[in-house]
Amino acid sequence: MADKTLDDETLPVTAQQLAATLSADREILHTRRDHRVKARLDMVGYRDALARIREEAARRRDERRLARAERRENAAAAKAARRESRRDRAEQRRLAELYRAAAVSGERARLAVAIRGSVEARQHRVDQVRTATLKVGLPVLAAFAAWSTVGVHAGVVGLLGAAPGSAWWWGAWFIEPALIAVVAGVIVARAVLRASGGDVDWRAHVAHWGALAVSIMLNLAGHWPTAFTGPEVTAAIAHSVGPLGAATVAWLIGVMDDYVTAARPEEGARTLAELGVQRERVAAHAPAAAAEVPGPASPSAPAVEPPEPAAETEETAGASNVTPLKPRPRVSDEELLERARAVYEPGMSVNEFRRRLGVGMKKAHPLHQLLRQGKAV
Secondary structure, three states: OOOOEEOOEEOOOOHHHHHHHHHHHHHHHHHHHHHHHHHHHHHHHHHHHHHHHHHHHHHHHHHHHHHHHHHHHHHHHHHHHHHHHHHHHHHHHHHHHHHHHHHHOHHHHHHHHHHHOOHHHHHHHHHHHHHHHHHHHHHHHHHHHHHHHHHHHHHHHHHHOOOOOOHHHHHHHHHHHHHHHHHHHHHHHHHHHHHOOOOOOHHHHHHHHHHHHHHHHHHHOOOOOOOOOHHHHHHHHHHOHHHHHHHHHHHHHHHHHHHHHHOOOOOOOOOHHHHOOOHHHHHHOOOOOOOOOOOOOOOOOOOOOOOOOOOOOOOOOOHHHOOOOOOOOOOOHHHHHHHHHHHOOOOOOHHHHHHHHOOOHHHHHHHHHHHHHOOOO
16 A cells, blocks of 8 residues: 655554554653653762762861861960979979078078178278278379379479489489379378377378479479460469379378278177177088978879978078978879769860869870760760
8 A cells, every 4th residue: 555645754554553653752752751860860869979078078177177276275285284384393493492592591691691780890891991092092193193293394394494314304203203102101101000090190291291282383383374364374274283183182082091080880889709600600600401392292202201390590480481282182093084074065175174174184185085975974
């Protein structure tokens, strides 16, 4: 039977052929639909798996971040604990030094104060003032004398008209040293005599100030101002600096020597014999070694019998008020675990857990890990 055509398409002419064609088309559609459903299910599964992977990665990152934060917190807590331990040891050393100074050096300090306030020590200090005055004053006097020597030489040469290189010219150099030697000799002799209970009379003062007056006049010889004008007065003052300075230093030495002579070191003071300080006692004084300052004892340290208490003196009365530090009682592992269970709260940091538990980081960290993982509950 011939086929009929419609719009250039060949159509089946029988129902069986049409049914077969429609069945084939339905199979194709079902296959395509199943493929699309399977593809979408696979995509959903892939996305779910990717989401789970990302979630796991984020969880691991959070865990690592929390672990790093916890390690930093533990390190900071350990550092703070070490710093606190160092501070405690430093304070213990300072307390031991203070205790030792009070216990050992008290008698020496008392003897030193008594000796410094005695009549002998005060007399020694007064005598040192006289010695220091001579040590400082005589070199200054010699310096002014060196300046004055040139002026005296010029004055003597001008008065005598001595030619350079003559005997008079050379002899003029020794006039000022001789005059200053007289002044210095009187000063030293007066200091020695006053220190020995004696003194000088008016004749020594005449020789002293007469030598200074001759030095001043010889410096001004030939330079005395004829008119009181600025340049002439300035030149006269310049020529008289040496002798005037020497006279001023000699006067100051005499003033200080008068002060030393007028001093009364025995007034308001007692001698070493009256104070009960003897040479043999000071030389043989050897105070007992200071006892160690009581502090926190180590659990593993053996017990040591305390020394017998020494007789309390006025210097060591204050040191006996030091309160010994008592060692903390040792806690068993079971008691510590019970305390840790009572203290721990979910989400608590290890530093806060250690502070509340009252133990070190070495014990607190393992307990914190067990309680956090729920193994010790």
